[in-house]
Amino acid sequence: MATKQSGAIGRPRGFDTDQALERAMLVFWELGYEGAGLATLTEAMGISTTSMYAAFGNKEELFRKALERYTEGPSAYLTRALEEPTAFGVATAILEGAVRATTGPTHPHGCMGVQAALAVGASGRGPRDLLIAWRNDGHFRVRERFQRAVDDGDLPPQADPDLLARYVATLTFGIAVQAASGVDRDELQAMADTALRVWPPA
Amino acid sequence: MATKQSGAIGRPRGFDTDQALERAMLVFWELGYEGAGLATLTEAMGISTTSMYAAFGNKEELFRKALERYTEGPSAYLTRALEEPTAFGVATAILEGAVRATTGPTHPHGCMGVQAALAVGASGRGPRDLLIAWRNDGHFRVRERFQRAVDDGDLPPQADPDLLARYVATLTFGIAVQAASGVDRDELQAMADTALRVWPPA
DNA sequence: CTAGTTCTGTATCGATCGATACAGAACTAG
DNA sequence: CTAGTTCTGTATCGATCGATACAGAACTAG
Secondary structure: OOOOOOOOOOOOOOOOHHHHHHHHHHHHHHHOOOOOOHHHHHHHHOOOHHHHHHHHOOHHHHHHHHHHHHHHOOOOHHHHHOOOOOHHHHHHHHHHHHHHHHHOOOOOOOOHHHHOOOOOOHHHHHHHHHHHHHHHHHHHHHHHHHHHHHHHOOOOOOOOHHHHHHHHHHHHHHHHHHHHOOOOHHHHHHHHHHHHOOOOOO | OOOOOOOOOOOOOOOOHHHHHHHHHHHHHHHOOOOOOHHHHHHHHOOOHHHHHHHHOOHHHHHHHHHHHHHHOOOOHHHHHOOOOOHHHHHHHHHHHHHHHHHOOOOOOOOHHHHOOOOOOHHHHHHHHHHHHHHHHHHHHHHHHHHHHHHHOOOOOOOOHHHHHHHHHHHHHHHHHHHHOOOOHHHHHHHHHHHHOOOOOO
């Protein structure tokens, strides 16, 4: 990945890879994997299809890299949330992060990890399975954090970390679907506040 | 819609319209609007594209009719749930219905109304907007039912019907997303039971 | 300068997309 | 029987899909 390296051999790239990937991410986020055609993608990226293939491999690889960027960008709230000192703080930060990430004014509404490839034809199996793994990974990380909370005495000993993580994930994904339907930030945040009024729910 | 009518003029239809629509619904449910190509649809329906166009108009019309069938079939639990005598009963029935409808062994996992067209390209705008309206309609009906519960004294006077309906909808859609990811019925039902342990949450 | 390497732009590939033209089959009415 | 109507099967339409061939541009190394 040694781009822009001085002393590199050959004609230098005429565009900013990071910026192109950012724009591709936004297109996938808004239109989904199958809804985003190469023409739409490359136009948004400001490059030709040839340059896209040279830089990213193919459409599926581009999607993978866009998802990585999404994880480290708009979805980074999850990692930060897991560092909250209490399980309640973790749950609160996750839901608030989800509301903010799915209703922002500067990007598509909804969550790329939920809407980009929920149901797809044959050509989208790879990306769909990738997103399933992505969502499961989020669940696992939250569950581990809640297990630690039980071990620490922050959550009561009879609390079920898997169940609580499942509950938080359910709310998060539900928020994403509704954000994609146009439900606004305030209403979703109020809903999240209501849900968190009882913690832990079990 | 006068099919099978004795005395009808012209060559009679060589296939069962209801059965063909049922099969189309299952394909849309599993593959989404853009993921379901005409070739896949007509093969599953057991008819040629010509017959499909003659009977249903075009792909988008076929999708509309498939969604109606979904509403009256797999999604009919919502209408039944709204007839429960208490708001708690309504919420319980909705979540249980959602779990069952999205994890059944005889049909695709997930909810057709959530996954069929969350994110789409230009050709899927119609179906996507149709599904947004479909989801909103569900929310409105639940909200009205909860408003009645407040009026009846079943819910406390300070309860917010919109917020409670939003909460139930969030859980329902979250369940749908996770069912599509392969989370099994028992786990989702346990999660729903946990969430309902406190009612109303506000 | 030349040789070697990499990127870009144009032009186009075969495959699939949704959709339709058209001839013939299958029915009713008389 | 004939005339009129509707459905079916084949064959194919233009448009778009993701992807690539190829020539030339733009760089480094020597």
